[in-house]
Amino acid sequence: MMMERIAMRLAAKLPALLTAIGFCLSAQGFAVEKVVVMTSYPQEVVTQFEAAFEKRHPEYRLEILWRQSRDAMSYLQKPDHGVDVYWTPSRQNFAELRKQGSLRKLDVDVSIDVSGVAESIGGYQLADPEHYYFATEIAGFGMAFNKAVLENRQLAVPRNWADIAAPGFEGLVALPVPSKVGFAPSLVDTLLQGYGWTEGWSLLTRIAANARLVDSGSTFITDEVASGRVAVGVTMDFFAASAIAKGLEIEFTYPELVGYSPAHVAILQASGNLEGARAFAAFTLSDEGQKLLFHPDIRKLPVKPMVYREKPQGYFDPFAAAERVSYAYDGELGRARQELVSALFDAMITRHHEALKRMWGTLRDAEQAAPGHPGLKEAFRLATTLPLDERQANDPALHGIFSSRDADAKTRAEALEKQWDAQIGAQYAQAEALARGILDNVGKSSP
Numbered sequence: 196m197m198m199e200r201i202a203m204r205l206a207a208k209l210p211a212l213l214t215a216i217g218f219c220l221s222a223q224g225f226a227v228e229k230v231v232v233m234t235s236y237p238q239e240v241v242t243q244f245e246a247a248f249e250k251r252h253p254e255y256r257l258e259i260l261w262r263q264s265r266d267a268m269s270y271l272q273k274p275d276h277g278v279d280v281y282w283t284p285s286r287q288n289f290a291e292l293r294k295q296g297s298l299r300k301l302d303v304d305v306s307i308d309v310s311g312v313a314e315s316i317g318g319y320q321l322a323d324p325e326h327y328y329f330a331t332e333i334a335g336f337g338m339a340f341n342k343a344v345l346e347n348r349q350l351a352v353p354r355n356w357a358d359i360a361a362p363g364f365e366g367l368v369a370l371p372v373p374s375k376v377g378f379a380p381s382l383v384d385t386l387l388q389g390y391g392w393t394e395g396w397s398l399l400t401r402i403a404a405n406a407r408l409v410d411s412g413s414t415f416i417t418d419e420v421a422s423g424r425v426a427v428g429v430t431m432d433f434f435a436a437s438a439i440a441k442g443l444e445i446e447f448t449y450p451e452l453v454g455y456s457p458a459h460v461a462i463l464q465a466s467g468n469l470e471g472a473r474a475f476a477a478f479t480l481s482d483e484g485q486k487l488l489f490h491p492d493i494r495k496l497p498v499k500p501m502v503y504r505e506k507p508q509g510y511f512d513p514f515a516a517a518e519r520v521s522y523a524y525d526g527e528l529g530r531a532r533q534e535l536v537s538a539l540f541d542a543m544i545t546r547h548h549e550a551l552k553r554m555w556g557t558l559r560d561a562e563q564a565a566p567g568h569p570g571l572k573e574a575f576r577l578a579t580t581l582p583l584d585e586r587q588a589n590d591p592a593l594h595g596i597f598s599s600r601d602a603d604a605k606t607r608a609e610a611l612e613k614q615w616d617a618q619i620g621a622q623y624a625q626a627e628a629l630a631r632g633i634l635d636n637v638g639k640s641s642p
Contacts, residue, residue, distance in 0.1 A: 242492075278465075317455070353448065
């Protein structure tokens, strides 16, 4: 009984004792300081990093400010924004903030250890050359698929992008529209650079001829696949991983040509807690922070090749995959022509989708019915001729017209798109008519 009374007295005094201890620690410089981190990461990711960082650095407490890319830029233009660290997948924002002088160069030789952190992968530049920001993880483009639907249609799991352009996948693909879905511009440009400008667009239009176009958000693609409305959805690995974790019966595969989208970390020039900001940036790049990306609630790709030695079984290693493909992606070019490529996609695919599907369907039928027919060459030429060649598409002046918010530039861009629409509409109609003529002649000559 005596021991119980002592225990009860101690328990009653515990809050006061803890307060006193906290006061003493504060007086001796152990006060907990907040570190304001702006991000667009979902709660599942933030929760894991917040807990691990605060365990490693009990002297700091994270204050999370959630902002999507566009809202983040307007917020960070305020002189008193109060943000210490920007940590998110939005490469264009980091490049723009760097250009504005809003970022502090990371002290990689003093307080932030970046040894072993990759600055590029397969030609994709991950880090700022002058170290104003570093990639903390990368996401890969690939295909979510419904195995049951594939088996029912007697289709093999696609291993490369050309597989889903085949006639057997007609109506069974979900394809994101780059002007509407955030990750899609990088995906489209990966195919254009990986296969070449002309062949890349030919491949994209043939995939689109098999596809339902998705413009209502990336997670919707996994819903399309899981429901069985399509067999394959073009998406990013972490969207598929999130859907699988929630119980959706889908799988994911990386094609031979993989594109990547990095997320970065940077310290704001106006940071009010520089030491805390450095500590968090360093944590995201540390072995501990990198291995945390393997967590089932996160499932992202680390940027430290060495940590893949401890990856879960079956986990994709992008650095090993990059060694198997001789392909270098020009990220600067991809970003410069992003709006132009998105506008061209809308002209060639989005606004002419029904005509595109009819044209490719008729061309396929004609090719099967009359292989080697001399008229097929002209039909295919019309189907694949582009409004712009690669030299024109890489012209900085043209990039400026489509990326500028200036009223005059907008008017010029709209005029060009009208020209493209007229040319593409006419070509698709002519190609379909030629193919249909071939089919009619074959039918007449058949006994």
